[in-house]
Amino acid sequence: MSYIAKPKFHHPNLPRNSLGLTRRDYEGAMSTLCAGCGHDSVSAAIVEACFELNLPAHKLAKMSGIGCSSKTPTYFLSKSHGFNSVHGRMPSVATGANLANNELKYIGVSGDGDTASIGFGQFAHAVRRQVDMLYIVENNGTYGLTKGQFSATNDRVSLGRKGQKNAFDSIDLAAMAIQLGASFVGRGFSGDKEQLVPMIKAALSHKGFAFIDVISPCVTFNNHNGSTKSFEFFRDNERSITATDYIAPREAITAEYEEGSVIDVTLHDSSRVRLRKLDANYDPSDSAAALQHIMKHEELGEVATGLLYLNVEDTELKEKMDMVNVPLNSLGVAELRPDNNKLESINKSLR
Amino acid sequence: MSLEEQTEKKEQRPRAPYMKPTDISDPNYFHKVVDCQWACPAHTPVPEYIRMIAQQKYTEAYMINWESNVFPGVLGRTCDRPCEPACRRGRIEEKPVAICRLKRVAADHRGDIEHLMPDIAQKNGRRVACIGGGPASLTVARDLIPLGYEVVVFDRDSRGGGMMRSQIPAFRLPESVLNEEVDRILNFGAKTHFNHDVKSLKKVLDEDFDAVFVGTGAPKGRDIDIPGRLEVQDNFHIGIDWLMSVAFEHTSKIGKKVIVLGGGNTAMDCCRTAKRLGGEDVKVIVRSPFDEMKASPWEIEDAQNEDIEILNNHVPERFLVENGKLTGIVFQKVKPEYDETGRRKLVPTGDDPVVVACDDVLCAIGQENHFPWIERDIGLEFDEWDMPVVDRTTFQSTNPRVFFGGDAAFGPENIIWAVAHGHQAAISIDQFCQSKDVNERPAPDVTLISQKMGMHEWSYHNDISNEERYAVPHAEKVSALKDIKLEVELGFDERMAFEEAMRCLNCDVQTVFEDVKCIECDACVDICPVDCINFIKNGEETDVRSRLRVPALDDDQSLYVSDTLPTGRIMVKDEDVCLHCGLCAERCPTAAWDMSQFLLKEGQAKNQRQVA
Numbered sequence: 033m034s035y036i037a038k039p040k041f042h043h044p045n046l047p048r049n050s051l052g053l054t055r056r057d058y059e060g061a062m063s064t065l066c067a068g069c070g071h072d073s074v075s076a077a078i079v080e081a082c083f084e085l086n087l088p089a090h091k092l093a094k095m096s097g098i099g100c101s102s103k104t105p106t107y108f109l110s111k112s113h114g115f116n117s118v119h120g121r122m123p124s125v126a127t128g129a130n131l132a133n134n135e136l137k138y139i140g141v142s143g144d145g146d147t148a149s150i151g152f153g154q155f156a157h158a159v160r161r162q163v164d165m166l167y168i169v170e171n172n173g174t175y176g177l178t179k180g181q182f183s184a185t186n187d188r189v190s191l192g193r194k195g196q197k198n199a200f201d202s203i204d205l206a207a208m209a210i211q212l213g214a215s216f217v218g219r220g221f222s223g224d225k226e227q228l229v230p231m232i233k234a235a236l237s238h239k240g241f242a243f244i245d246v247i248s249p250c251v252t253f254n255n256h257n258g259s260t261k262s263f264e265f266f267r268d269n270e271r272s273i274t275a276t277d278y279i280a281p282r283e284a285i286t287a288e289y290e291e292g293s294v295i296d297v298t299l300h301d302s303s304r305v306r307l308r309k310l311d312a313n314y315d316p317s318d319s320a321a322a323l324q325h326i327m328k329h330e331e332l333g334e335v336a337t338g339l340l341y342l343n344v345e346d347t348e349l350k351e352k353m354d355m356v357n358v359p360l361n362s363l364g365v366a367e368l369r370p371d372n373n374k375l376e377s378i379n380k381s382l383r
Numbered sequence: 384m385s386l387e388e389q390t391e392k393k394e395q396r397p398r399a400p401y402m403k404p405t406d407i408s409d410p411n412y413f414h415k416v417v418d419c420q421w422a423c424p425a426h427t428p429v430p431e432y433i434r435m436i437a438q439q440k441y442t443e444a445y446m447i448n449w450e451s452n453v454f455p456g457v458l459g460r461t462c463d464r465p466c467e468p469a470c471r472r473g474r475i476e477e478k479p480v481a482i483c484r485l486k487r488v489a490a491d492h493r494g495d496i497e498h499l500m501p502d503i504a505q506k507n508g509r510r511v512a513c514i515g516g517g518p519a520s521l522t523v524a525r526d527l528i529p530l531g532y533e534v535v536v537f538d539r540d541s542r543g544g545g546m547m548r549s550q551i552p553a554f555r556l557p558e559s560v561l562n563e564e565v566d567r568i569l570n571f572g573a574k575t576h577f578n579h580d581v582k583s584l585k586k587v588l589d590e591d592f593d594a595v596f597v598g599t600g601a602p603k604g605r606d607i608d609i610p611g612r613l614e615v616q617d618n619f620h621i622g623i624d625w626l627m628s629v630a631f632e633h634t635s636k637i638g639k640k641v642i643v644l645g646g647g648n649t650a651m652d653c654c655r656t657a658k659r660l661g662g663e664d665v666k667v668i669v670r671s672p673f674d675e676m677k678a679s680p681w682e683i684e685d686a687q688n689e690d691i692e693i694l695n696n697h698v699p700e701r702f703l704v705e706n707g708k709l710t711g712i713v714f715q716k717v718k719p720e721y722d723e724t725g726r727r728k729l730v731p732t733g734d735d736p737v738v739v740a741c742d743d744v745l746c747a748i749g750q751e752n753h754f755p756w757i758e759r760d761i762g763l764e765f766d767e768w769d770m771p772v773v774d775r776t777t778f779q780s781t782n783p784r785v786f787f788g789g790d791a792a793f794g795p796e797n798i799i800w801a802v803a804h805g806h807q808a809a810i811s812i813d814q815f816c817q818s819k820d821v822n823e824r825p826a827p828d829v830t831l832i833s834q835k836m837g838m839h840e841w842s843y844h845n846d847i848s849n850e851e852r853y854a855v856p857h858a859e860k861v862s863a864l865k866d867i868k869l870e871v872e873l874g875f876d877e878r879m880a881f882e883e884a885m886r887c888l889n890c891d892v893q894t895v896f897e898d899v900k901c902i903e904c905d906a907c908v909d910i911c912p913v914d915c916i917n918f919i920k921n922g923e924e925t926d927v928r929s930r931l932r933v934p935a936l937d938d939d940q941s942l943y944v945s946d947t948l949p950t951g952r953i954m955v956k957d958e959d960v961c962l963h964c965g966l967c968a969e970r971c972p973t974a975a976w977d978m979s980q981f982l983l984k985e986g987q988a989k990n991q992r993q994v995a
C-alpha cells in the first residue's frame with residue numbers, strides 16, 4: 033500500500049470528454065490493495081469506460097459486499113453514490129435501490145467468494161429478476177481478504193500456494209448467469225483492457241442484468257505456478273470467442289468486415305455493440321449454444337472469454353413488475369395518496 | 384517461473400522488429416531525462432543540489448554548484464538560466480522551479496568551505512597564460528592551478544571578474560559576492576597582471592608559455608549610424624562603455640530625460656542604472672515588437688517595476704540637435720510582417736514620425752568581438768566574419784598552442800557558457816601540455832543507485848508539492864532607486880527556499896525497468912498519474928509515439944522502450960512529463976520498476992588527472 037496520495041497533476045494533453053472531464057476526474061481514493069492486484073486494473077477499466085461514456089458521476093451508484101474486490105468501489109468514481117453492504121448481500125441492496133430509483137446506473141462489484149459462496153442465493157435471484165445493473169465479479173479463485181482460502185470458482189486442478197489440492201469442482205459464474213436468465217453475459221481479464229473496457233461500456237448501456245466475470249489475479253495468494261487463476265496460466269489458456277466494439281449513439285462505423293464475421297446489436301439507448309466473431313460458429317444470441325461453447329472449452333482446460341451471450345429482447349425488473357417509471361422520491365402526495373373514490377373501491381374489494 | 388527461466392524464455396522470443404530496447408547504460412539517456420542538468424551548459428547536477436537545500440545542507444549544495452559552475456553566488460543572482468525553460472515542472476504546471484534563485488540560497492546560507500577546496504599540487508613546471516580575467520579565464524585557472532600549472536592572468540582592468548564586474552550593476556550583483564568568488568580562485572596562486580592591456584599575442588607566445596588561453600570577451604559596443612550622430616558626442620554613450628565607467632565610479636550622473644536604444648539585457652541594465660543616477664524620465668525604445676525583445680522576461684519585468692517605459696516598434700531615424708546640444712530623437716513607427724518562412728520584416732506603418740525628447744542617449748544595440756591585438760601571421764586563422772577559427776569541442780584554434788573560450792570564442796553569450804567553455808578548454812590545455820590528443824575527452828563520472836528503503840519507502844521525497852512558484856522578495860522601491868549599490872532582490876529565506884525546493888520533481892531519480900521481472904499486470908499503467916507507461920505492440924518510432932495513451936508529440940523527449948515481453952508487446956514509457964513520483968515502482972508486485980538516482984558529473988581536467 034502506498035503512503036502518498038496520487039499526485040493531482042495530470043498529463044497536459046489528457047483528452048477531455050463531452051462533460052469537459054478527464055479520465056482522472058473519474059478516479060477514487062488511493063487503493064489500499066496489494067501492489068499488482070488485478071482488482072485495481074478492473075477499477076481502472078471502469079474509470080476508462082465511464083469516462084468514455086461521458087457519464088456524470090452523480091448518476092451512478094456503486095454497490096458492493098465484502099472482500100478485496102468489494103473494497104474497490106472506494107478506488108473509483110469518488111463522486112458517485114455507493115453502498116458497501118455485508119458479505120454476499122449486495123444483490124438484495126442493489127435490487128432495493130434499483131426499484132427505488134431507476135434513474136441511476138448501478139455497478140455492483142463483488143468477488144468470487146462474495147458471489148459464489150456466501151451470496152450465491154442472493155446472486156441467483158438478482159439474475160433471475162433481471163435487476164437493471166452491471167454486476168462484475170472480480171474472480172481470483174480465492175478469498176483474498178481473508179488470506180487465500182480456496183473459493184468456489186477455484187478449478188479442481190488448481191493447487192494452493194503451498195501445493196494443497198482442491199477437492200471440488202468449480203462453479204462457472206458466467207455459465208451460471210446464462211442459465212439463470214441474465215440478458216448480457218461476458219467474461220474478461222483484468223490484464224486485457226482492450227477487451228474489457230468496451231465490454232463494460234456495452235454492459236452499462238444495456239437494459240437488464242449485465243454480468244461480467246473478470247478473471248482478476250490475486251498476486252499475493254493465487255498467482256503461483258499451479259494456480260489456474262494466475263496471469264500466466266490465464267494468458268496461456270484464454271480463448272476469446274468474440275471481440276466487442278462499442279459504438280456510441282450516432283457514432284459512425286468506419287471499419288469494414290467480411291460478411292457474416294460480425295454481428296451488430298442495437299442496445300436500448302441506441303448505442304450499438306459490434307461483435308466480431310473470432311469463432312465462426314458462434315451465435316451469442318443462443319443461450320444453449322453459448323453454454324455448450326463454454327463447457328467445451330472448459331473440458332479442454334481453456335477459458336472462453338468475450339461477450340458470450342446477449343439478449344436485448346428481455347425486459348428488466350421494474351417493467352416486469354409494472355412499477356412507476358420514476359424515482360420513488362419524486363412521487364408527490366397526489367400520486368401516493370389514493371383519492372376517496374379509489375379508497376372506497378379498495379375498501380369495497382376487501383369487504 | 385524463476386527469473387532464470389524468464390530470461391531464458393525471453394531469449395527465445397523474436398527480437399523487437401522496430402524500436403530497439405533503450406540502452407540505459409549510455410549516460411546520455413538518463414542525463415537527457417534530467418532536463419535542467421542537460422540544458423545547463425556546465426551540466427550542474429541541479430536536482431541533487433535542490434535536494435540538499437531542502438535538507439538545509441547548504442554547504443553541500445554550494446559545493447555541488449561550485450564544482451560545476453565555479454560562481455554559485457554570482458550565478459544564483461545573474462544566470463541566464465537556460466535550465467528553467469527546460470524544467471519539467473514547467474510542462475505540468477505553469478512555472479518551472481526557481482532553480483537559479485535556489486542556487487543563491489546555497490550561497491547565502493552555506494557554511495565555511497575553505498577546507499573543501501582542492502589541494503594545490505606541486506608545480507608541474509607548465510605555464511599557461513590567460514588573457515582576460517573574466518569567468519572563462521578564471522575557470523581555466525581554477526581547473527589548472529590545482530593540477531600544478533602556473534597560471535598567469537592578464538587583464539586591462541584593475542581587478543579580475545571581467546564583465547561580471549564591469550557590466551553587471553551592483554544592484555543586481557553586490558561587489559562582495561563577486562569579490563569572494565573571484566578572489567577564491569586567484570588565491571589558489573594565480574599570477575595576475577592587472578591594468579595590463581595585451582597589445583600583441585605574438586609577444587605573449589614568445590614568452591615561455593606552454594599554452595595561451597584567450598578569454599577577452601566581446602568588448603566592443605555597437606554604434607549607431609544615423610544623421611546627427613557626430614553632433615551629439617557629449618550626450619551619446621555606448622551602453623557597455625557607460626556601464627563600465629559607472630562600475631569603476633568614473634561616472635555618477637546622467638540627465639533627467641534618458642533614452643535607451645535597444646531591447647536586450649544591456650538595455651535593461653542601462654535604463655535601471657540611469658534611473659539611479661538622476662534619470663527621471665527613462666525610456667527604453669526598441670525596434671522590435673515587445674514580445675520579440677531579446678532581454679530575459681524577468682529583466683524586462685524588473686525594469687517595468689521601476690517605472691521604466693518601453694516603446695516598441697520604433698526605429699530611430701535621426702538625432703535632434705539645437706545649438707549643438709542633443710534635444711531628442713526622431714523615430715519612425717513600424718510594424719512586423721512575416722513571410723512564409725516566418726522571417727520578420729519591419730515595415731513603416733505610415734504614421735507621422737514620433738519625436739521623443741531627451742538629455743542623454745544610451746546605445747545598447749549590440750556587442751562585438753574585437754581582435755586588433757592578434758597578429759594575422761602567427762598561424763591563427765580567422766574566418767570571413769573576422770572571428771578566430773575555434774574547434775567547438777576542444778576550443779583549440781588553428782595555432783595549437785592557443786585556445787579560446789567565453790565570449791571571445793563564438794561571440795557574446797553569458798557567464799555560464801563562459802564557464803562551460805573554460806572547463807573544456809582546461810581539459811584540452813591539460814591534454815596538450817602532456818602531449819596527448821586534445822580530442823580525447825574525459826568520460827563523465829556516473830552513478831545509478833537504487834533509492835529503495837523498504838516496501839514503499841524511498842530515500843528521496845517522492846510526495847510532490849502542489850505549490851506554485853514562489854516569487855523572490857524585493858527591496859522597497861524608493862530606497863532601491865536611491866542607492867545604486869543596494870541589491871534589489873533579497874533572496875529566498877530558508878522557509879521559502881524549502882517550499883520552492885519541494886517543487887522539484889527529482890528528475891534525476893530515474894524509473895528503471897527490468898523486463899524479465901514484468902508480469903504485465905498493468906498496475907503501473909493504472910497508477911501513473913500522468914499516463915507515461917504503455918504496453919503496446921512494437922512499431923516504427925513515429926507510429927509508436929502516436930499510439931500511446933497520450934500521444935508523445937515532443938520528439939525531443941525520449942521514449943524508454945523495453946525488449947519484447949511474454950505477450951509479444953513492449954513497454955514504452957514517455958519520459959516527457961513523468962513526475963518521478965515512484966508510484967509505478969510502489970505498485971509493481973515484482974519490483975520490475977525501481978527508482979534509482981542517476982548522478983552525473985561532467986568530466987573535468989581534474990578527473991582525468993586522477994585517472995592518469
Ligand SMILES: Cc1cc2nc3c(=O)[nH]c(=O)nc-3n(C[C@H](O)[C@H](O)[C@H](O)COP(=O)(O)OP(=O)(O)OC[C@H]3O[C@@H](n4cnc5c(N)ncnc54)[C@H](O)[C@@H]3O)c2cc1C
Pocket residue numbers: 461462463514515516517518519520537538539540544545546547550551579580581582598599600601602623626648649652750756788789790791795796797798799801
Ligand atoms: C550589460 C551586460 C550585462 C550582462 N549581464 C549578464 C547577466 O546578468 N548574466 C550573464 O550570465 N551574463 C551577463 N552578461 C554577459 C556576461 O557578462 C559575459 O557573457 C561574460 O562575462 C563573458 O565572460 P568572458 O570570460 O568570456 O569575458 P569577459 O567577462 O568579457 O571578460 C573579458 C576580460 O578581458 C579583458 N580584456 C579584453 N581584451 C583584453 C586585452 N587585449 N588585454 C587585456 N585584457 C583584455 C576585459 O577587460 C575583460 O575584463 C552581461 C553582459 C553585459 C554587457
Ligand SMILES: Cc1ncc(C[n+]2csc(CCOP(=O)(O)OP(=O)(O)O)c2C)c(N)n1
Pocket residue numbers: 098099100101102119142143144145146147150170172174175176177178183
Ligand atoms: C458474514 C461474513 N462471513 C465471513 C466473512 C469473512 N470474509 C471476509 S472477505 C471473505 C471472502 C472474500 O472473498 P472474495 O469475495 O473472493 O473477495 P476477494 O478478497 O478475493 O476479492 C470472507 C469469507 C465476513 N466478512 N462476513
Ligand code: SF4
Pocket residue numbers: 064065066068069070071100101172176177249250251252253
Ligand atoms: S490479497 Fe489478493 S485480492 Fe486482496 S488485495 Fe492482495 S492481491 Fe488483491
Ligand code: SF4
Pocket residue numbers: 417418419420429430469470471472479480482886887888889890891
Ligand atoms: S523539476 Fe527539478 S529536476 Fe526536474 S527539471 Fe525541474 S529543477 Fe530539474
Ligand code: SF4
Pocket residue numbers: 894910911912913914915916956960961962963964965966967968
Ligand atoms: S514515476 Fe512512474 S508513476 Fe510516477 S509519473 Fe513517472 S512513470 Fe508515472
Ligand SMILES: [Mg+2]
Pocket residue numbers: 099101143144145170171172173174175176183
Ligand atoms: Mg476472490
